[in-house]
Amino acid sequence: MKMVCAVIRPEMFDSVKTALEADGVYGMTVTEVMGRGAQRGISLKFRGKVMPVELIPKVKIEMVVSDADVEKVIGIIRANGRTGKPGDGRIFVLPVESICRVRTDLEDPAGP
Amino acid sequence: MKMVCAVIRPEMFDSVKTALEADGVYGMTVTEVMGRGAQRGISLKFRGKVMPVELIPKVKIEMVVSDADVEKVIGIIRANGRTGKPGDGRIFVLPVESICRVRTDLEDPAGP
Amino acid sequence: MKMVCAVIRPEMFDSVKTALEADGVYGMTVTEVMGRGAQRGISLKFRGKVMPVELIPKVKIEMVVSDADVEKVIGIIRANGRTGKPGDGRIFVLPVESICRVRTDLEDPAGP
């Protein structure tokens, strides 16, 4: 079980979500975040002075998926969240030890 | 040390928090998130057309607890966050390598 | 690769961010959260009655960094986010299995 944690452009969120849906990936937790990454390459010039780039609104999607699905999910996010410009985002994969539901007392090892 | 990450109904948050308090679990970080899970089973019919279900407001609680406490915490969340209907939420357990305070320079291996 | 996850005072965020910047740590994802920790020691008395302390606004910074950088990052956060009073926050370190970009199809093992 892995947690795929993708930080993407808010503008691409809808197409990513729809694409994941189409491929049967439903479970996700979404957070509006602010982020900074490769856009450090972006410099805003202001009255001659280069200003440090601030944080930019991003959307973080957390999906816990079975180990086998990790590649698929990453592929879908890349295919649908890409514009090719700095700021498209990052995907982190974290190990998950266990997952369960609140609704029942059963463990939920089979994943989402 | 584990991070117990529970995504629950906003409506149940207060009772979960109070119950955790009562059992001595104080440390927590709470985020308002949007989520989608088993409510994929829910279909909204609209003018005959079935509409895809959108994201629903949820509350994410992250608690770093000692390995021994994981089961207790999960039990409390289940006992107090359950309505028995789809949407009650999920709990993920992630491994944590270390934890420390900002306030002092000491490591904090004993957990929260 | 580790995820350093720091929950700090909103008031200290700017100086922490600037200090990280100065040391070449750019990539970060920031979330406004509510938290509760050692401030359980804080008691608000109200009309004689001690009130339970509620959740307080905090800022969560997630940074995925190479194993070697973990200590440095923690040091910077501590140096710049500390007031010495309860509420300064916690830092959790979580293992990360892999990290990649959305912008290209290349893996990104060298870290951020």
Next chain:
Amino acid sequence: MIDTGTTAFILICTAMVMLMTPGVGLFYGGLVRRKNLISMIALSFIAFALVSIQWVVCGYSLSFGPDILGLVGGLEYAFLQGIGMDGDGIPDLLFVAFQMVFAGLTLAIVTSGVAERIKISSFLVFGLLWTTLVYDPLAHWAWGGGWAAQFGALDFAGGTVVHISSGFSALALALVIGKRLGFGGHGMEPNNIPLALLGGALLWFGWFGFNAGSALAADGLAANAFIVTNIAAAAGALAWLCTAWIRGRPGSIGMISGAIAGLVAITPAAGFVGPMAAVVIGAGAGLFCYGALVFRVQRGLDESLDAWAIHGMGGIFGALATGVFAVAAIGGVSGLIDGNPAQLLIQLVDVGVVVAYSFGVTYVIARVVDAVMGLRVTEEEEYVGLDIAQHGESVRV
């Protein structure tokens, strides 16, 4: 003859009262859960738009048309036939507009009882029936020459017509539609208190148009209505704040609720009582409505946003207080203290009839609509929230 000063005054007052409707929407919207915020604001707009059309089609005529047995107006003015730009003091069309915004607001207040669970289509149907069968007759009774006016009941700006009627109708509606899922057990904290306070501020502002405008002249009576309105609001806010303080913490929602309670209670009285009575009425209403709210919660009634406790009970308090504190020197009628105990009795009867009528008729309308098309969204829709389920929109975190 048209007086430009008075006409200017009522024109602006009408606009101010119009602003109260989104004010109610923002106030209610801030108090519900985040997934229903848009829904509450939208319902207020929809209520207002619906009533605006109904009013020119038949509502005005039913309210202010030639009296039929003291019960309702005739349809002579349907489609505003014969209503023109002339008038006595103010243009007739302006009177129509002024009364229109009252009617729209009243339906918006009623949405309290069905918050977070009403089907928008059913609300449209219910709203149309309600404003026609409940609001219009009540307006006729009090202001259109109906039995209450003939009987001598005092209602300066709508304590019975607007507040008692909306409050008790919200209660009836809440009983028919049933509690929200999880009500009682679940936390249902306000999602956006600053928005609710902004809504409250717009209400307070608009209420000056509501009460002072009801003098239908820019004169001393309007000035009296204006100042007692502000005093009662302030007294209500402080009274509720302090009561809440004694029992816990002085929350801002309590403060603004107290202000609204004071505003409601002074509404029927504004043209009949003086400033010092306003302090008593405002503070009394703050305490009384606070009690009503506590009672409502204890009884487990899910009249969700307290139109009943604040508008309904505050309206009763105000109508009776009018019978107590009215002074002949201000509005030409004496109340209990000024030596006319009969007035209190008249007020009591009026209140009783209005409570019974609005609660009863609303209950029946709600049952009928529920039976025919269902008032309530499905359980899934309620879980998902009305913003998405009904409007296909959502408020980001």
Next chain:
Amino acid sequence: MIDTGTTAFILICTAMVMLMTPGVGLFYGGLVRRKNLISMIALSFIAFALVSIQWVVCGYSLSFGPDILGLVGGLEYAFLQGIGMDGDGIPDLLFVAFQMVFAGLTLAIVTSGVAERIKISSFLVFGLLWTTLVYDPLAHWAWGGGWAAQFGALDFAGGTVVHISSGFSALALALVIGKRLGFGGHGMEPNNIPLALLGGALLWFGWFGFNAGSALAADGLAANAFIVTNIAAAAGALAWLCTAWIRGRPGSIGMISGAIAGLVAITPAAGFVGPMAAVVIGAGAGLFCYGALVFRVQRGLDESLDAWAIHGMGGIFGALATGVFAVAAIGGVSGLIDGNPAQLLIQLVDVGVVVAYSFGVTYVIARVVDAVMGLRVTEEEEYVGLDIAQHGESVRV
């Protein structure tokens, strides 16, 4: 002689129209992406401040100075020379103020076309040119004794001057500045619908001052303008809501857009048509502008916040409807139905000229400014968002 009632009325109406400008800012701000929310609100304030100064320097004189060939006013009143506290009905200075808030609002509406990508310095230059070269002549034509007034074109409160001009100017501007990065493919959902609804509520409120105040008297005509304004807004809201419903879900943004469409369309007509015509005009505008918006989206035009579809096309609809529904009994002029088909023709010509002039001149101004200093921020700045890039501020999550 100054009439206190009328003066009181116009003073307050002026303040109400002023409030529409931040209303536009909040409305637009709620509709863009979060990283540009502050920018939209700030642009509306800046537009208003800029025009306020330009107006007293030369704008008023260009609009209302002695007529030059029917095209523009002379500079006799520059710096408000000779404008004093006396006047006919209302003080001359008040007329200046009343017209000033219209001019400021109009520029604020135009920001729709450049939302999320305009450079603030270029906007200042563009705005100054635009209000001087487009708005001022148009105001002169319709209200300052220019050719349109002489020709007999009817525009009660600014259907051509304010709405057609701002709508088509926004379109021209959008064509020059180009689409937002990612427009079409990317999701660009409203970041804050409640804020947009609040903005809409302020617009609705202020519009009473806009339309009724345009009677320049607190009289029956103002009352007529007031009530038809409300009716058209309500009808527009319901019409759009229902249309959207048939094709999907009845969103609140659609509802408020419909209300604005109704308000726009009734603007030129408010002093010429009666309440029942207002129902038709409002509902018609709701449908018509809905169609225009769908067309705009299908054509892939990034006139981002639909000033064209709602103000521009709604303004055309209203101007023509005025020619159809005008009744001599109300505004002294008959339209098609009242037996004067010529009026419709006059309206058509007026609309045509205003559309061509405002689109054409704005296009040229925009090209020139773009060539000289660049209208648009850099790609990086657009990605980062104008709040940070232009203002150095940001809205927290």
Next chain:
Amino acid sequence: MIDTGTTAFILICTAMVMLMTPGVGLFYGGLVRRKNLISMIALSFIAFALVSIQWVVCGYSLSFGPDILGLVGGLEYAFLQGIGMDGDGIPDLLFVAFQMVFAGLTLAIVTSGVAERIKISSFLVFGLLWTTLVYDPLAHWAWGGGWAAQFGALDFAGGTVVHISSGFSALALALVIGKRLGFGGHGMEPNNIPLALLGGALLWFGWFGFNAGSALAADGLAANAFIVTNIAAAAGALAWLCTAWIRGRPGSIGMISGAIAGLVAITPAAGFVGPMAAVVIGAGAGLFCYGALVFRVQRGLDESLDAWAIHGMGGIFGALATGVFAVAAIGGVSGLIDGNPAQLLIQLVDVGVVVAYSFGVTYVIARVVDAVMGLRVTEEEEYVGLDIAQHGESVRV
């Protein structure tokens, strides 16, 4: 004799000024940290409610009662005894109401100095003392026939009474209560800039009622006051914007602060100067207050929301500018440029006395309240935030 036009005007102006108080609350609330947002809005409401009651009990009489040695009014009108619905031009009760909303607003502005750290109970006590011992005498001096009026000091709408007094009182209060924990080192960014801009918009809107209403007539003077108010606001906004631009980026908070600075500065002058002077006064105030703010920050003074820099220093600027730019043709009094240098001296003396009195007396009151019950919340409460600590409420993320 009551004039309906004037009465209509002042009734509405009173309502508009009332709306400024929540406007201040929203403005301040948007500028503090999220954990104190509700607190700031609530404080403004509480200030207003408290003063509303105090005003009818004794405040009005202390301000406008029969003069005692030029210092304060007698208690003859306590409890509004003898104040009725008749009057000269407007009903006496309306004058009471109009002055009431000024008094309430002024205390709300003062909360700037104690933002994010005041104990609500102490604020109630402080507020009561402050409005009685500081505001009421100042109002008497300027408008109630006190020494300043006798001396010939000009203050059209409250430059000294409202703005200098609140600004310097906020400073005194800030010195007594001390800096916020972490002030200087910690980041204390505005939590909600759009809300602050909305608050600013309501202030700008209400200020028309404030300044034009102070003509106490719907006449040419009111029109003059109206237009110069708008011009000064616009000029102030643009001036501050450009200054901030030269030194960095043109933020929206700077823009709206500049507008408020312009509004403050034109307040005492609105009935004495013309439109072109207003451009100078507004722009000058924008620059001057910008400088004052920078100075305040450099000196490490935690007068948290800049009532001192904007209201206090802007008020001084405006009072002196009145002495410079006053023209006999407008308000009957000449200033320096119009050939009466003595007026500037009078203004200087007036300013000096008001600064000293309001700072001094406030300092003493604050020390006394601090000694008796403590002005400030505990360190824990401050850390947790006043929303939770004082009101038991919170704003969700």
